Amino acid sequence: MNEFLWLIPALPLAGALVLILTRGNLSRTVASIIGAGSVGMAAIVAIIINLDFISSGQQAYHQVLWTWMNVDDFSPAFAFYLDALSVIFIFVITFVGFLIHIYSIGFMADDSGFSRFFAFLNLFVCSMLILVLADNLVLLYLGWEGVGLCSYLLIGFWYDEEKNGYAARKAFIITRVGDTAMAIGLFMLFSTLGTLNIQEILTQAPQAWTVGSQTAIAIAFLLLGGAVGKSAQLPLQTWLPDAMAGPSPVSALIHAATMVTAGVYLIARMHVIFELAPVAQLWVGIIGAITLLLAGFSALTQFDLKRVLAYSTISQIGYMFLALGIGAWSSAIFHFMIHAFFKALLFLGAGAVIMVLHHEHDMFKMGGLKNKLPVIYWTFLIGAASLAALPFITAGFYSKDQILWLAWAGEKGNIWFYLAALIGALVTSIYTFRMVFLTFFGEEKTHVGHGAGRLITIPLVILAVLSLLGGFIELPHTMGHVTLLSDFLQPVLPDVVLRPGTEQSEWWMQGIAAILCLLGIYVAYFFYMKRTDLRAEIKGATYELNRFWFSGWGFDALYDILFVQPFLYLARTNKNDFLDKINEGMVTGANFFHKTFALTQNGVMRWYIMGIVVGAILILSLGLLLH
């Protein structure tokens, strides 16, 4: 079965090409069959290959399609590499991607750019699959830039509105900063190791460098730069909240479930280099810890439903980075997978709510949807519970709890990481249930339009089931100790080493996490259901802080002062481009001589004859003098 691996990215690519080349001339039915069908076929192929891969117990499968280019000793192949890590990623991308495509058929039904939307989505799925299947970093970079392009196209999908185009450009430019760092990292890798094949790098790097070597640290930091840009971590996180300008399925697929976790994938994939550079790995954790807190507090103050989810995405990816930073590789991948389920679910649910409320984004104008939209309410509630890590029944609890515990008990963990993760968990459950109470409880404030169709509710239900049950593939020591996922990932990603004497602490750590989650829900209940009168008082007392958090800790303003304004100033100062003066000077000179010589053509023949005579005399005398 493995030889059909190439079909997985090829099918969405074919779908995208058909939809692009027909330029929207297909009927909506045909376009949706091609768009969703190609990804659905890819999902089926991926699931069959994955089952085959798991049941045969093989370690890796390598498929070389052709040599991409051959320059001296640099010959990256167009080749796919399937191992445990890519198995999980292709499953999530194709399966969640397929559900979101199905949802989009319902969601985008009345949109004029229907076919264009599916073309971009298919192209995105193809690029993302290339990214996670690539056997060398050049091919990975192709996928990396491909998803960046599709993200740009889809954020600015409704390009009629100027601010959407602005958000798209912002996302593209900010991620480009990280991509540049990553490209330099790839150049350094090639110049020191002479190869960009991932497996060769992973085997050669420990021989080439000792732990803490300067080169390894530099490369690790440059790769981290790329990951930070793509995964919207500090300090390049500002693009993600604005990326919510795109349609909700795009937010669900690209800016929550898959693309933004490409940075997590990159670091997990290149984990050997990060192990050789402990400083860089520590910084992965620090960035994750700070980001999860900053984004969590920002999410508390948002009123746009989708922006809450955007900040919570940044925060949850912060958890994944934290896990990577402490060397809990498989925990990061576990959380990635569960996060993909519940965050896609939440975004799709939010999209459905926004759709039935006639594009109302403001949570304070929602309310009382519990009885009007029961399916959306229950699935959204499950997603929210999973995000808040409600103990025992949700998948989010198991994945987040593992990170929380390892932040303390892991060999590279420490108390600060643990505290950051713990506070983050409390904040997460507060803002999550604030969102739920505001949206679904209380009195109805906006008229509910027509309900959501089956195409919208079925993906929600499937994702809700996964958000509940997905966690049972990996249970902690205290509860059954199931390690299906980490055992499966073990050939690719090493197990986390525990600090001695921390094994006993696991049960009370879980207890604290569970209590904090419930406390957070109660806080949200208290302020948004029970004593709604207190809200205005608190908001008035902490107005400045509220504004500060609302603006995402002022990062946009800071970057505006640091980069945008100086650049605009330079642009204004140099409006008459001084380099252009050289060219303009040539034109001016030619013009001047033209005017001067035109004066000599005065129509008086005597002047012409004198000119000839003077010229002849000059030439003759010059000839005589120089002779």
Place this chain on the structure above:
Amino acid sequence: MNNVPVEAGLILAGILFILGLISVLIRRNIIFMLISVEIMLNAAGLAFIVAGARWGQPDGQVMFIFIVTMAAAEVSVGLALILQIYHQIKTLDGDAANRMKG
């Protein structure tokens, strides 16, 4: 023949040439300007003859024949042009024919 010095011939040619040039410059009647050009041509021809006699070569006389031929052709074209100019501007004043100035 031989006792005429070369310098004398060349000076005569030079004087003729300058006379022709000056009259081209100061005359306003186009026909007189044409005649002056003929004088300049003949001055050049005289210089060739003198030089040919000085070196005892036939080339000078060959050149003179060329010049005479060319002068005949030039006069025929020149007179035709003068006729046309006269048709156009009803005068033979060269300064009046300045409509092509830039």
